Amino acid sequence: MSSRNNYTFANQCSIPFPLDKQLPAFFRSWDDPNSNHDYLNLFAPEGQLVYGTTTTGREAIRAFRDAMIHPINGPIVNLEHTLIKFYVLAGGPEKGKQEVIVKGSLWYKLRNGRKIDLDFASAIKFADPGDGKDLQAEFYEVFVDSHELITAIKEMNEVER
Numbered sequence: 001m002s003s004r005n006n007y008t009f010a011n012q013c014s015i016p017f018p019l020d021k022q023l024p025a026f027f028r029s030w031d032d033p034n035s036n037h038d039y040l041n042l043f044a045p046e047g048q049l050v051y052g053t054t055t056t057g058r059e060a061i062r063a064f065r066d067a068m069i070h071p072i073n074g075p076i077v078n079l080e081h082t083l084i085k086f087y088v089l090a091g092g093p094e095k096g097k098q099e100v101i102v103k104g105s106l107w108y109k110l111r112n113g114r115k116i117d118l119d120f121a122s123a124i125k126f127a128d129p130g131d132g133k134d135l136q137a138e139f140y141e142v143f144v145d146s147h148e149l150i151t152a153i154k155e156m157n158e159v160e161r
Contacts (some may be wrong), residue, residue: 006082009102016098017106018134019126023102027081033071037145044127044136051142074111075153081106081120096128098135108149120144137154 007024009015015023022042029039040058049055054065057121069076087101102122109115121143 004040006080009086011086016088019086019098019100020068022134024083027083030065031080033078034074035065039065041134042115043140044129044135044138045050047137047140048144049140051144052146075156076108077111078109087120096130098126100126110152110156111158114152114156116147116149116152118144118146137139 007028009023012020026039026042029035029037040062043049043058043061046057047061049061049064051064054060069079071077081104083102083104085103087103088103089099100123102124103120105117105119107115107117123139123141123143124137125139127138129136
């Protein structure tokens with residue numbers, strides 16, 4: 001049995017260009033605890049990321065991620081997404097727009113060594129910036145049951161006090 005690259009969707013060949021390259025690159029960069037922040041290229045300058053709270057703009061998204069993921073300070077020191085399926089919303093996009101759903105799983109490794117496994121789905125609204133460059137996410141919402149992760153981080157922080 002062959003294994004597949006976890007940054008390749010099961011239906012990778014059906015994903016429209018340029019998202020077929022952009023999304024795997026985004027997740028690889030996001031998952032790198034020592035990231036050079038290439039993941040920010042997915043977002044429009046004032047794009048919004050919703051992960052519990054809403055974060056607006058590339059710099060705010062970078063700060064949000066950096067407060068959560070760091071190879072030493074954590075609380076998350078490592079993570080990895082596995083991309084499962086990619087869905088284009090029915091009805092066709094408005095001109096210059098594309099709405100998609102991404103489904104996958106991921107694990108987080110906390111500073112104390114504990115590993116948390118989760119499933120997720122993300123709804124993403126892309127727009128063409130009109131300059132011949134890649135599509136940019138205007139809105140990116142993550143749907144995940146993060147109760148176990150939040151509880152584990154709180155417990156870790158209490159023990160470390």
